[in-house]
Amino acid sequence: MASILSHAVAALAIGSAFYQPGMPKRVWALGVACAIVPDVDVIGFHFGVHYQDLWGHRGFTHSLLFAAFLAVLTTALGFRNTGSSDRRLLGLYFFLATASPGLLDAMTSGGLGVAFFSPFDTTRYFLLWRPILVSPIGVWIWLPSALLAFFALLLRRSSRNPQSAD
Numbered sequence: 001m002a003s004i005l006s007h008a009v010a011a012l013a014i015g016s017a018f019y020q021p022g023m024p025k026r027v028w029a030l031g032v033a034c035a036i037v038p039d040v041d042v043i044g045f046h047f048g049v050h051y052q053d054l055w056g057h058r059g060f061t062h063s064l065l066f067a068a069f070l071a072v073l074t075t076a077l078g079f080r081n082t083g084s085s086d087r088r089l090l091g092l093y094f095f096l097a098t099a100s101p102g103l104l105d106a107m108t109s110g111g112l113g114v115a116f117f118s119p120f121d122t123t124r125y126f127l128l129w130r131p132i133l134v135s136p137i138g139v140w141i142w143l144p145s146a147l148l149a150f151f152a153l154l155l156r157r158s159s160r161n162p163q164s165a166d
Contacts, residue, residue, distance in 0.1 A: 003039065003101075004036050004039055006104070006142065007035040007036055007038075007039065007100065007101045007104070008032045008035055008036060009142050009145045010035060010097075010100045010101075010104060010145050011031045011032050011034065011035035011097040011100060012028065012031070012032065012145070012149070013144075013145035013146070013148040013149045013152075014031070014093065014096050014097055014100060014148070015027065015028055015031045015093060015097070016148065016149040016152040016153065017148070017152045018089060018090075018092075018093045019152070019156070026078060027090065027093070030074050030078055030094065031093060031094060031097040032097075033074075034070055034071065034074060034094045034097040034098040035097045035098065035100055035101055037061070037070060037098065038061040038062050038066065038067075038098060038101045038102065039057075039061075039101060040061065041055060041056065041057050041058070041059060041060075041061045041062070042057055044056060044057070045057070051111070051112055052112055052124070054115075054118060054119060054122060057111070058102070058105055058111060058112065058113065058114045058115060058124065059115045059118055059122070060115065060118040060119055062101060062102035062105065062114045062115060062116070062118075063102070063115055063116055063117060063118040063119070064099060064102075064116055064117065065117075065118070065119070065120075066098070066118075067095050067098035067099035067102070068095055070094065070095075070098045071091050071092075071094035071095035071097075071098055072091060074091075074094045075087050075090050075091040075094055078090075102114045102116060103127075104132065106125055106126050106127045106130075107126075107127050107129060107130050107131060107132045108126075108130060108132045108133070108134050109130055109132065109133050109134055110134035111134070112124045113125045113126045114126070
């Protein structure tokens with residue numbers, strides 16, 4: 001459960017970089033959903049799917065192809081009547097939100113790695129920098145997420161209120 005909450009927090013932090021006034025609340029909800037969906041693969045454990053299998057934990061649902069597919073599907077179904085440039089931005093946000101669990105999992109100290117290129121290559125990868133301990137995952141995600149959201153807000157405010165040079 002801590003991992004799902006942390007992935008949701010990461011999605012909200014990523015979303016803060018895409019925020020525009022008047023943005024519908026469903027954008028935030030769908031971004032959180034996109035970040036949670038990859039971890040549905042843990043259900044496979046109850047059906048005999050092994051960790052290292054294509055459909056195992058951190059397998060296909062953590063791949064970049066899956067992130068692209070879910071982002072396109074979410075954008076197409078949720079924002080049909082939105083302008084194309086806004087849809088591209090939303091699609092990018094949903095892609096990053098969906099890909100973020102894999103990226104964060106690749107920075108952990110446990111498991112077998114992440115199949116980023118599945119189904120074409122089922123090799124599991126970790127990043128070279130792995131600062132996230134598996135059990136207190138929330139601390140390692142919530143603090144940087146809060147910082148990202150804070151700096152996105154600060155940047156947005158400073159771009160709206162430029163100081164005049166004397």
